[in-house]
Amino acid sequence: MVVAYQASTGQQKIDNPYQIALAQYDRAAKHLNFEESIKEYLKYPQREFTVNFPVRRDNGQVEMFTGYRVHHSTVLGPSKGGLRYSLAVDLDEVRALAMWMTWKCALVGLPYGGAKGGVVVEPKSLTTAELERLTRRYASELLPLISPHSDIPAPDMGTNAQVMAWIMDTYSMTVGYSVPAIVTGKPINIGGSQGRNEATGRGVIIIMEEALQQLNMYPANDVRVAIQGFGNVGSHAAAYAHSLGYKIVAASDVTGGVYSANGLDIDKVRAYVQETGGVRGYPEADYITNEELITCDCDVLVPAAMEGQLTERNAPHVRAKLIVEGANGPTTPGADDVFNDRGIHVVPDILANAGGVVVSYFEWVQDLQSFFWDVDEVYRQLERIMRKSYYATENTAEAHNVDMRTAAQLTAIQRVADAVKTRGFYP
Numbered sequence: 001m002v003v004a005y006q007a008s009t010g011q012q013k014i015d016n017p018y019q020i021a022l023a024q025y026d027r028a029a030k031h032l033n034f035e036e037s038i039k040e041y042l043k044y045p046q047r048e049f050t051v052n053f054p055v056r057r058d059n060g061q062v063e064m065f066t067g068y069r070v071h072h073s074t075v076l077g078p079s080k081g082g083l084r085y086s087l088a089v090d091l092d093e094v095r096a097l098a099m100w101m102t103w104k105c106a107l108v109g110l111p112y113g114g115a116k117g118g119v120v121v122e123p124k125s126l127t128t129a130e131l132e133r134l135t136r137r138y139a140s141e142l143l144p145l146i147s148p149h150s151d152i153p154a155p156d157m158g159t160n161a162q163v164m165a166w167i168m169d170t171y172s173m174t175v176g177y178s179v180p181a182i183v184t185g186k187p188i189n190i191g192g193s194q195g196r197n198e199a200t201g202r203g204v205i206i207i208m209e210e211a212l213q214q215l216n217m218y219p220a221n222d223v224r225v226a227i228q229g230f231g232n233v234g235s236h237a238a239a240y241a242h243s244l245g246y247k248i249v250a251a252s253d254v255t256g257g258v259y260s261a262n263g264l265d266i267d268k269v270r271a272y273v274q275e276t277g278g279v280r281g282y283p284e285a286d287y288i289t290n291e292e293l294i295t296c297d298c299d300v301l302v303p304a305a306m307e308g309q310l311t312e313r314n315a316p317h318v319r320a321k322l323i324v325e326g327a328n329g330p331t332t333p334g335a336d337d338v339f340n341d342r343g344i345h346v347v348p349d350i351l352a353n354a355g356g357v358v359v360s361y362f363e364w365v366q367d368l369q370s371f372f373w374d375v376d377e378v379y380r381q382l383e384r385i386m387r388k389s390y391y392a393t394e395n396t397a398e399a400h401n402v403d404m405r406t407a408a409q410l411t412a413i414q415r416v417a418d419a420v421k422t423r424g425f426y427p
């Protein structure tokens with residue numbers, strides 16, 4: 001057994017995200033004919049960084065926090081991936097998310113490796129001033145690892161454009177000049193890209209449309225979509241799908257869910273969430289739990305919350321014919337087996353939610369060139385890359401007679417493995 005298989009806790013948790021990432025890797029890699037040494041090499045994160053640091057609360061007391069940054073691979077370019085603020089963050093989660101970033105970037109053809117970071121914190125428990133101090137201290141702890149040419153962070157669960165702005169400012173103050181390309185997902189007025197905020201959700205829906213076409217499921221107003229998670233990914237996916245005429249029958253977040261067989265008015269739901277902080281209590285729909293949303297009556301299920309949501313336990317009861325993964329790692333390998341047996345088409349995370357990192361790439365390119373695009377250009381290029389990546393994955397699935405996840409992973413793994421082979425092992 002390799003070290004990479006050991007959970008950081010020393011325990012083999014069944015739904016540990018890193019175990020899921022490794023199980024998916026093994027499933028895909030067995031279809032590929034390349035050296036065992038490269039297969040083994042790609043299982044390991046290249047570097048793992050843990051930092052413990054103090055943050056002064058507004059009441060004057062100092063508290064310790066723990067953060068991570070994992071670089072899974074830098075074979076294809078600088079490592080790229082978000083920063084997560086959540087109490088569920090641990091080293092194994094960050095390792096899994098970093099590995100998925102490597103495959104995601106390779107699959108959609110970006111010149112990046114994969115990374116992820118996170119701080120164990122409930123961001124809602126901090127004031128804005130505390131969140132800023134935590135972010136600036138974490139950013140300065142990351143200084144040995146990040147730069148526009150080595151590792152470029154971005155938002156993820158619990159972080160946003162403002163957090164990126166503080167990181168950009170901290171880095172810039174340290175080096176003595178402004179470096180917008182140090183992070184992506186920044187506010188537009190300091191070098192962010194048009195369309196970045198909406199990109200992941202929009203990309204999810206572009207991919208959903210490709211899958212619906214493959215499955216002969218249309219027109220749009222006959223397709224009922226349920227979305228788990230109403231954060232950056234879920235809410236923008238809902239808004240874009242709604243604008244294209246799809247019927248969003250269910251939406252949920254940490255407060256609970258809402259269902260309306262006639263379709264939710266997404267603009268009203270978003271306004272309600274803005275006002276109250278969650279979907280719970282939205283008046284023009286029935287209340288459902290997050291678990292009920294997963295098995296509700298719909299055609300398309302978009303899990304856009306977090307990993308490990310679709311399991312062997314609930315997979316037999318899912319009623320959707322198509323699952324489009326907005327979140328990273330929402331489906332366990334056991335649930336994948338159930339969906340494959342039941343003929344439910346699953347479009348995997350590394351394809352479906354790649355729109356975020358694709359527009360992050362555009363943002364980085366714009367920053368490096370100090371030449372900015374309009375939103376139509378961003379969306380046109382996003383659409384081109386997403387559709388091309390869907391066809392490539394679909395073709396691989398047919399050629400190897402495998403499901404879309406295995407096809408996406410093996411396409412990505414092959415690209416990274418080929419680059420390792422071309423570069424050779426150092427020294």
Ligand code: GLU
Nearest residue numbers: 081082154156356357360
């Ligand atoms: N956190 C996002 C993801 O999981 C975006 C990463 C990025 O833009 O670097 O894909």
